[in-house]
Amino acid sequence: MRTSRAAFAAIGAALWALAVAAPPALADDRATAAAAIFRAATDAYARRDFRAAALSFEAANQKAPHGGTMYNAALAWEAAGEPARAADDYDAALSTAGLDGEKAKDARDRLARLEASLGRIEITAPSGATAWAAHAERVATPARVHVAPGEIEVRVVLASGEAKTQRVRVRAGEAARVSVAAPAPSAPAPSAPAPPPPPPPDTDSGGTQRAIGWVTVGGGALFGGAAIALGVATLDARDKFDAGGRTDADLRDRAVTLRALTNAACIAAGVTGVVGVALVLTAPRARPAQPSTAGVGLCLSGPRAAICGRF
Secondary structure (H helix, E strand, O other): OOOOHHHHHHHHHHHHHHHHHOOHHHHHHHHHHHHHHHHHHHHHHHOOOHHHHHHHHHHHHHHOOOHHHHHHHHHHHHHOOOHHHHHHHHHHHHOOOOOOHHHHHHHHHHHHHHHOOOEEEEEEOOOOOEEEEOOEEEEEOOEEEEEOOEEEEEEEEOOOOOEEEEEEEEOOOOEEEEEOOOOOOOOOOOOOOOOOOOOOOOOOOOHHHHHHHHHHHHHHHHHHHHHHHHHHHHHHHHHHHHHOOOOOHHHHHHHHHHHHHHHHHHHHHHHHHHHHHHHHHHOOOOOOOOOOOOOOEEEEEOOOOEEEEEO
């Protein structure tokens, strides 16, 4: 396998240029960190510490995604003797922007060669789920993970925290599919039975009407008392007017006013009295209690017939 150190340097330079040129408010810190990690990955690859180089390339890609960075990570995993991880990163490099045509062709060729001896697990799950399978840990779904042939345990944790585990058998050159459906909505808790309706209020048996009637009768009595008092005052004013020779205009006006008030009080007493008596007399009476039909059935046998009833 021939790997160009110059290719690593070119991608590293591109990341460094991005760090220098990017507006500080957008990506300065992330691009600078990515460039530093990329240089560390290149140094690790030069020391033939391929595993450390692959992990560093992947870390740089997380800071600043680039197809060339993932291509380098795949080369490092392949050199480290981990073909499944290499296949995953070749696959990721082909789906990430930045990989030039020559490297894209090389990545496809290498991926096809590795997949001939590897299997794949294709995982689908509701949005927000993460999956674990073989070397892949906490990957977002949907996901495609390359694994060595054999029986593999796949664990999917839904966004709700619920975990699902499946075991699948994977064959070389084939794909095994794991699909986790969204949990069914829980059935609502049974509601408590509705309380029985309240008993209907007792119908008015006429008590209210009779009470209003008696109050009206009392009002008529008050008007009657006022009419008597006003009548006495009217007679007194008239007598004084006559005794003064019927010349005092004030006494005359007072007598006329008192007579009008007396008449009004008499009319009010009569009307309220009549209405009150009518209300009292026409108020409905309470119904007598109905005899209960509950009891013990009993039949008495006589010489001619049987008499039955409830007691």
